[in-house]
Amino acid sequence: MTKQELKQKVIQAIDSLADQIIKTGDFLYAHPELGYKEYAGTAYTAQLLENAGFVVEQNIAVTGVRAKIREKKQGPTLAVLGELDAIICREHPDCAADTGAIHACGHHIQVAVMTGVALAFQKISGFQYLGGNLVFMAVPAEEFVEMEFRTDLKKKGLLTYFGGKQEMVAKGLFDDIDISLMVHALNLPDGKKVLTAPSGNGFIGKKIKFTGQESHAGSAPEEGINALNAAMLAINNIHAQRETFSDQDRVRVHPIITKGGDMVNVVPADVRMECYVRARTIESLTQANLKVDRAIRAGAMAVGAGVEIEDMPGYLPLLNAPALDKLFQENVRFFCGEEGISQGYDFTGSFDFGDISHLMPCLHPFTGGVQGSLHSKNFAITDNDTAYILPTKAVAMTIIDLLWEDAKQAQDIISNFKPAMDKPQYLNWLKKTEKNTFLDLGET
Template sequence: MIELQDYETIKNDLEHNAIDMYRNPELGDEEYRAMRLLTTELEKHGFIIETNIVNRPTAFIATYASEKEGPTICYLAEYDALKGLGHACGHNLIGNMSVGAGILLSKRVDETGGKVVVVGTPAEETNGAKVTMAEEGIFDDMDVALMVHPSDVSSESGDMLAIDPLQFDFYGKAAHAAGNPEEGINALDGVLQLFNGINPLREHLKDDVRIHGIITNGGDAANIVPEHATAQFYIRANEREYLDEVVEKIRKVAEGAALMTGTEVVISNFELSYNNLIPNDTLSNLFTKHHKKFTDHTIHKKEKSTGSADIGDVSHRIPALHPYVGMNCPGVKAHTPEFREQTITEDGFKALEEAVLALANTGLELLENSEVLEAVKKEQAERFKK
């Protein structure tokens, strides 16, 4: 077992890096400083570093391989910040949770056999690199992918919604809105009819569907008929298959809105789409068992998520884990200044400690016990059959 005294050997470095990332937040695909902090720490402990993965300059793969054959345990590191809010989603902790777990497990892998890999995955908040990595087969030779997210309270790993971020650009014809409006074609009318058409559609969709959007461009001036208007929507559902059906309905609404207003519409993705997270209860229970050894707080049962993350695409390739470790701040939600500040408190660092130790011991048991790993893979296969 990997003990608290093992964590103490890297505690100061991890906390220092978490504070540095908090003070120097970087947006997705711009996380150069955070990448250097994390890869320098890994390199110090014997990991081989490869950067610029899948043509993402701030992505990396850090590998520590035993000379003995064995499974490959992957830890996923996130380190991008939110625009205007900094690390209000706690990625300054997430990156260090995975790096710390990878380092502690690497100290045992020469005995157990196998390989420890820490994958640095930029831009989870917007254009998640895990999607491209999954598409290009980065995870195909790995056995499991593990990560932890800080939260207000601790809870088990569950599911997440698939998401399509769609942009609707309507094109019309400009004209003076007072002088000769009859010569214009109002692109904003197309956007408004899109909203009007989506609203009654909600009644006929499953309860898990979430549709939320904004108008990002409504025209240039009130006295000019808008020739171009744009709306962006996030569309989510429990499963990719049903989300595809919903998106097709919304595409038809957009086409109808264009037909009604005499405009033309172009539909595109403004960010990458994410698949739903496929839960693995065997893997989740294993993590929870180890988490309980290092926490005094309640670990809540998994709840139905209404969020989305690019780890969903990883879970369509290999078994994946995404539980939550609490920072002892019930009711304080992510993407708020209060959550950001909690990440560098004593409670935030206690969550970092718990996550590192639980992740490292989960990886260790998977390396040492082939029956447990086979049970994880069997559940994955059964869920795909369904």
């Protein structure tokens, strides 16, 4: 068996599994679940992988699946990931009537691709020709949402971090992984089927509570301290920072007021905001966050209000491993030619895979076959072959390259890779980013 013959076999196996792969995507699409609630998706994926003969663990981080082959071999371990969670978009025609949940970020495609790769290798007994090990993971909660629900899970001791991959790293579920691979869906320009080597912002999540003094808004506003004015000043102070953010840092700050007061004739004494601070590097993120904190405190100070700022570690910037992108590109070129590939894209959004990319070589290309923006009512699959089958084949072929001849290429990539952080440094980043700061009522 040559490497080329094995690739040919795996392509044929994926063609014969195409209906199953699409069926998996359809099932998840019909059962959209938000982060840490993906029980139907977890059970379905676990059953599929168990039936195929993998050793499967379920609900690894509240929800989620981790599957491995029966016999552990020498050499590095590659993980193929698929994210389980949906988003809420009540405007989407296919959203769940009760929750508004919908797979408008295309994560259902990822899980279908991940199981497709697993089933294809199992079908051709492909592992016998390869060195190293493969782990398949359906991971929970990529979207950083529903803070109150996750805070409850945390209080119950079921969760330490809001992001699925943060939680999995903390739980040790990446301890034995040397390289991670996944593919995300994206509406690509005409003629393009693949986008490789994207970069993405990191972010810190913030919950802010302004405390004022209530009083009659008509007859005695002079006796009150207006927490809404504090919040509005804070937002304007944040705007005044924007010219100080340099273009290459790609800073994005987007606060919202989630509670603006209680009654119109009472001076607001309890006003809440949520905010993300995003930037391209950890350093620029830290600096931008300090400015945002200063702006918020100044808003409170101006009117004599109190403020509590709760910072939560969001996600780290997305880093690339060029050697992995190159391999993926070489394989995908076989299906869509050089003209079908676009290289490098500057995302100012964030991915929790960014955290993993600080710890090990990671592959996170995007593939097309979908229309509409991510998270919008127009998001839909337009071409099953490009959405599902192309990434399944390209990932499987990349795995063959990596693990062929006692996993030589994987070993080379690992030994030439300098992680931005090791696990203790990463856990320390999470810990030190999670903090509450206070300014008391009337404090200056």
